[in-house]
Amino acid sequence: MSSIEIRHIVFDIGKVLIHYDPHIPYARLIPDDAERNWFFANVCTHDWNIEQDRGRAWQEAEALLIAAHPDRSEHIRAFRKHWHEMVSHAYVESVAIMETLIAQQRDVTMLTNFAADTFKEARKLFPFLDMPRGVTVSGEVGLIKPDLAIYEKHSRDFGLAPAHTLFIDDSTANVEGARLAGWNAVLFTDPEKLKSDLAAHGIAL
Incomplete structure (x- = not known):
């Protein structure tokens, strides 16, 4: 002791x-496991999300990703929209x-x-x-x-x-x-x- x-x-x-698990809502939004894992590894990454923990506004965070991945705009916005599901x-x-x-x-x-x-x-x-x-x-x-x-x-x-x-x-x-x-x-x-x-x-x- x-x-x-x-x-x-x-x-x-x-x-x-x-x-806390972001896969909870995204299992519905991106049902394919491989695609969903790619999304978290390359789009809504841990490093991207931690900047919101540091104080970056969600609007700015979303705009940065949408500029780089315009075809993923709805999935990007879904991170904040469905955040409450992640804390189940x-x-x-x-x-x-x-x-x-x-x-x-x-x-x-x-x-x-x-x-x-x-x-x-x-x-x-x-x-x-x-x-x-x-x-x-x-x-x-x-x-x-x-x-x-x-x-x-x-x-x-x-x-x-x-x-x-x-x-x-x-x-x-x-x-x-x-x-x-x-x-x-x-x-x-x-x-x-x-x-x-x-x-x-x-x-x-």
Whole structure:
């Protein structure tokens, strides 16, 4: 067990608290698996989408792709139009862990790569996102994980002591980024592993 006292717990959101999969609506829009995989590899790519998480407006993002792929305009616009389908459900067990930590009066915040407008939608779809003390949304601050600056901003804004902070994220790069910022961090794979990781840091549920 870690000898460091954890005073602050920071949750990522996508793939930790809520499911995210762009294939959900596109399985209907582009039924052919090979064509759909090509579309995500060459048109609406991860690198394209992450810029909306950094703060780029959807209108600008769509215009860039439509100029390069005019024959794909409807499929490009569908990404934002059908975004709500991509966040199909909450991870009930993960949410229960977060709710238990809050009920124990532990200091819980969230740090997420999320476009500003879609995060507003997510809050309506998943009211538990309003339970923690606060959240840093990449699209609102113009910074994204794993950039060191976003961890430092979150620490400043919420008065966290980095050495006493535990971060939970499903991305290895984001976990490493948090550690570079002086935080403790664990890689989320499933709720049972999270429970054991919390226990290893002296946090009993």
